[in-house]
Amino acid sequence: MNNTGLNVTNVTKTFVDRKAFNLNRLWGRPAKTVTAVEGVTLRIERGGVVGLLGPNGSGKSTLVRLISTLLIPNSGYIEVFGHDVQREELTVKTLINRVSVEASFFKKLSPIENLLYAARLYGVRGKEIKLRGKEILMELGLEESRLYQPMEKMSRGMQQKVAIARGFLTSPILILLDEPTTGLDPRSKRQVQAFIRELRKEHDATILLTTHDMTEADVLCDRVAIIESGRIIAKGTAEELKGTVVEPEGDKPTLEDVFIQLTGKTLQEKEMGKNEL
Amino acid sequence: MSYKGRAILRDAIYEARASWAFVERNINLVKRYWGWEVVWLVYSIVNSLAVTFIGAGMEKISGQAVDSDYLILYLLVGTLVWSYLSVVFNSISEMISWERWEGTIEYTFMAPVRRFTHMIGTTMFAVFYGILRTLVILGAIVLFFNISLSNANLAGAIVTLLVGSISFIGFGVLASILPLLFPERGSQMTHIVQALLLLVSGVYYPVETLPGWMQSVAVFSPATYVLEGMRQALLSGESIPGLLPNLWPPLVIGVVCIPVGLIIFSRAEKYVKYSGRLKRSG
Numbered sequence: 001m002n003n004t005g006l007n008v009t010n011v012t013k014t015f016v017d018r019k020a021f022n023l024n025r026l027w028g029r030p031a032k033t034v035t036a037v038e039g040v041t042l043r044i045e046r047g048g049v050v051g052l053l054g055p056n057g058s059g060k061s062t063l064v065r066l067i068s069t070l071l072i073p074n075s076g077y078i079e080v081f082g083h084d085v086q087r088e089e090l091t092v093k094t095l096i097n098r099v100s101v102e103a104s105f106f107k108k109l110s111p112i113e114n115l116l117y118a119a120r121l122y123g124v125r126g127k128e129i130k131l132r133g134k135e136i137l138m139e140l141g142l143e144e145s146r147l148y149q150p151m152e153k154m155s156r157g158m159q160q161k162v163a164i165a166r167g168f169l170t171s172p173i174l175i176l177l178d179e180p181t182t183g184l185d186p187r188s189k190r191q192v193q194a195f196i197r198e199l200r201k202e203h204d205a206t207i208l209l210t211t212h213d214m215t216e217a218d219v220l221c222d223r224v225a226i227i228e229s230g231r232i233i234a235k236g237t238a239e240e241l242k243g244t245v246v247e248p249e250g251d252k253p254t255l256e257d258v259f260i261q262l263t264g265k266t267l268q269e270k271e272m273g274k275n276e277l
Numbered sequence: 278m279s280y281k282g283r284a285i286l287r288d289a290i291y292e293a294r295a296s297w298a299f300v301e302r303n304i305n306l307v308k309r310y311w312g313w314e315v316v317w318l319v320y321s322i323v324n325s326l327a328v329t330f331i332g333a334g335m336e337k338i339s340g341q342a343v344d345s346d347y348l349i350l351y352l353l354v355g356t357l358v359w360s361y362l363s364v365v366f367n368s369i370s371e372m373i374s375w376e377r378w379e380g381t382i383e384y385t386f387m388a389p390v391r392r393f394t395h396m397i398g399t400t401m402f403a404v405f406y407g408i409l410r411t412l413v414i415l416g417a418i419v420l421f422f423n424i425s426l427s428n429a430n431l432a433g434a435i436v437t438l439l440v441g442s443i444s445f446i447g448f449g450v451l452a453s454i455l456p457l458l459f460p461e462r463g464s465q466m467t468h469i470v471q472a473l474l475l476l477v478s479g480v481y482y483p484v485e486t487l488p489g490w491m492q493s494v495a496v497f498s499p500a501t502y503v504l505e506g507m508r509q510a511l512l513s514g515e516s517i518p519g520l521l522p523n524l525w526p527p528l529v530i531g532v533v534c535i536p537v538g539l540i541i542f543s544r545a546e547k548y549v550k551y552s553g554r555l556k557r558s559g
Contacts, residue, residue, distance in 0.1 A: 015553050065556070068387050072551045093389035104380035106302070108309035113302075120298035121388035123291045150309065166384075 002082030005174050005206030006044040006067065011076030013037040013062055036062040038230040039076070046081070049200060049207040051221035053214065053259065059230040060210040061100070064178045067208070068098050080174050094122065097172035101179035103159035107152040111137060111162040114151060115169060122170040129169065136165040141191045157188045164192060168199060177209045181216060196220060214255035224255065226262060234262050292394045299398025307406070318410065322417045325356040328481060329418060347512065349422055354507050355480045361411040361438065362445050362500055366471060368403035369396070369449025373456040374464040383556060392542055400446050426511065433510035433517050437524060441503030444527035447534025448499065454538070454545045460554055474498050479505070499527035
């Protein structure tokens, strides 16, 4: 099998502003566009974990959707273990799964019913889904009594744990974690992080992790890329990136310091001025 | 078995398992939304009864002698067939709207499932659910009216309904493209299509009652043939060869609409992935 888990080469994604498009067309003007991802090149070796850091609206989720076959790029190409996501879409789909920040489920169905639906689509048998799903959810700290209750009765943190189980249940060899710990309490966050570490160790999964949490990226990732306004502005190991910045007041720099120095703003400041794309 | 044969069998089992995912999910949804199911079932029974009572009361309405039993059965066939065809059409045409509303559409579209398999699963449930629901409505109506099916050709009626299902599956696949392309108003558009079919297909009256231009539109509605065929089978006991003029048009409509619908759906899916409309929830 190809040793490169994920190969994103010079990918650009532009959206047309629909309302502006209609008005502009009336006046014979060109359509207004929004570039969400611009010339992004990213590579993850098999078994590697790469963190993608950036504020809301920086293009992280768009990039994840492009890799997930949910969006088609305007230019550039993406390969998952040597398979082109557009030409070999079905093959790529069997190799990947995704955990997104929105835990999207059939709200009236229970965690087990949701897992049955999601994993059967990947050809997993019902018996295995129930057994393994239960195992993962218990490992993530979900009580057994919750497994058969409707999702709508569960907290956001609990729903996110079910989303993580859904992502891993199909044994993907490339997993896209799009802010998987956002909104979780500190204990749940640690449980999820420990689970990701264990999975990596046991299943040799290749992981792309987008996060706002600099400490999480520092702890979980082999390499880190910083994305801003759709462009990758820095990449390397956390230590390499920290080495590129001036140490603030003699303290050892953190990834947060790297971000501030590279972009001129803190993540929080960035987020206040932007909406999620 | 040869290597190729084993591979085909493996793929078939994989696709069957994926199809079952949609059936099982929909059964679970029906169980979880049981309150709504009861409401819709009661509404459908009441609606069917109300229509059928028109037949029972026609003698008093017109002040003339009419064959009430015939009229009751005529209207009953209309209301039951329309109820069944509506369920099949809605289940398929709203599969996209439903997933958008729940927020699961990205996960379904990310899964390694062919759209054909997706449709097969949705269709299997729609037909099974539609038949079950219609039987419950029929069971309730039988309690109110003395319905005699002694002249009926039941086998002919079943064949007509199954062939009609194929055409409505085709129409459903075509209609499901609307919610995919138009997240905000696509679902409403499918209801307009359904309403037009109800108007022109002769659900409660002969198509000949309609103005000429509406009769021309009725020719293209598969429901016109299904209703006519069902009435001939149940009211006059028409044999299957005699039903053929009402069997081949819906069959042709289905055989054409299903592959054409799948091709257009696949193109529309590419477009929404390019334009970023898949994620939008309206």
